[in-house]
Amino acid sequence: MAQASGLMNGKRGVIMGVANNRSIAWGIAKALAEAGAEIALTWQGDALKKRVEPLAQELGAFMAGHCDVTDLATIDAVFSALEEKWGKIDFVVHAIAFSDKDELTGRYLDTSRDNFARTMDISVYSFTAVAARADRVMNDGGSILTLTYYGAEKVMPHYNVMGVAKAALEASVRYLAVDLGNRGIRVNAISAGPIKTLAASGIGDFRYILKWNEYNAPLKRTVSIEEVGNSALYLLSDLSSGVTGEVHHVDSGYHTVGMKAVDAPDISVLKD
Numbered sequence: 001m002a003q004a005s006g007l008m009n010g011k012r013g014v015i016m017g018v019a020n021n022r023s024i025a026w027g028i029a030k031a032l033a034e035a036g037a038e039i040a041l042t043w044q045g046d047a048l049k050k051r052v053e054p055l056a057q058e059l060g061a062f063m064a065g066h067c068d069v070t071d072l073a074t075i076d077a078v079f080s081a082l083e084e085k086w087g088k089i090d091f092v093v094h095a096i097a098f099s100d101k102d103e104l105t106g107r108y109l110d111t112s113r114d115n116f117a118r119t120m121d122i123s124v125y126s127f128t129a130v131a132a133r134a135d136r137v138m139n140d141g142g143s144i145l146t147l148t149y150y151g152a153e154k155v156m157p158h159y160n161v162m163g164v165a166k167a168a169l170e171a172s173v174r175y176l177a178v179d180l181g182n183r184g185i186r187v188n189a190i191s192a193g194p195i196k197t198l199a200a201s202g203i204g205d206f207r208y209i210l211k212w213n214e215y216n217a218p219l220k221r222t223v224s225i226e227e228v229g230n231s232a233l234y235l236l237s238d239l240s241s242g243v244t245g246e247v248h249h250v251d252s253g254y255h256t257v258g259m260k261a262v263d264a265p266d267i268s269v270l271k272d
């Protein structure tokens with residue numbers, strides 16, 4: 001992406017949700033760093049800190065702190081650390097979601113109240129909580145991005161309560177875009193196609209979902225974290241200065257098709 005070099009010069013921001021080098025957030029971090037951004041990373045707990053630390057070193061990123069979004073004080077602490085280090089920031093990436101994997105299989109109907117509330121808290125409310133804190137330390141004209149999935153729009157096998165959460169997350173993007181628009185701050189989402197990450201491994205029959213996308217998407221393949229990163233670079237840079245409240249699909253075009261492709265094999269569920 002040599003043509004992107006310098007696009008993010010002078011811009012600073014935080015990327016929340018790197019767990020390892022397969023995380024979508026890591027694909028975004030690499031694209032932004034390559035384009036000249038100064039980056040801060042957060043981590044969830046000591047176990048992940050060990051994985052995130054060497055990745056941060058690779059990009060010269062600032063380790064902004066432990067953040068478990070169920071504990072709002074940890075979000076406050078991260079934004080205080082960013083303010084202390086940089087004063088103001090220009091972008092925030094929220095790549096955080098969680099649901100009990102026992103409920104990411106079978107019927108949506110069987111979702112428990114506890115897991116429904118926890119899934120919504122971690123995967124939806126946290127975005128609003130982060131945006132509220134970002135508002136206080138963000139330069140006018142900043143950009144905020146979250147990650148969603150097509151299961152928000154259409155029923156996907158096993159996605160269940162996470163689909164309901166992503167629908168609410170996408171609605172949050174639109175409401176936050178209005179709340180922050182008067183300062184020129186933009187709020188968007190990338191709807192990524194399926195990618196094999198730690199979070200995705202909790203979803204039932206995920207290999208089948210990957211294969212189905214590969215056979216039926218217009219581009220006849222799945223997407224990489226680098227491709228999501230490059231689209232994130234557009235949404236976080238001034239190239240997209242007229243774009244807000246948008247859900248941008250980076251899914252090899254899968255969301256445009258209505259049926260199995262005529263030339264696609266009629267596969268059945270694949271077991272690991």
Ligand SMILES: NC(=O)c1ccc[n+]([C@@H]2O[C@H](COP(=O)([O-])OP(=O)(O)OC[C@H]3O[C@@H](n4cnc5c(N)ncnc54)[C@H](O)[C@@H]3O)[C@@H](O)[C@H]2O)c1
Pocket residue numbers: 016017018019020022023024025043044048067068069070094095096097098122147148149150191192193194195196197198199200
């Ligand atoms: N992988 C896919 O197929 C796919 C497709 C579309 C959208 N997404 C979305 O992309 C985002 C990133 O997921 P990923 O696939 O890169 O997986 P990942 O496992 O690499 O990242 C998920 C991140 O969420 C964080 N997280 C979970 N609970 C948290 C909490 N309580 N507090 C703070 N952080 C918490 C984890 O620490 C981890 O860093 C998620 O929102 C996911 O729903 C993923």
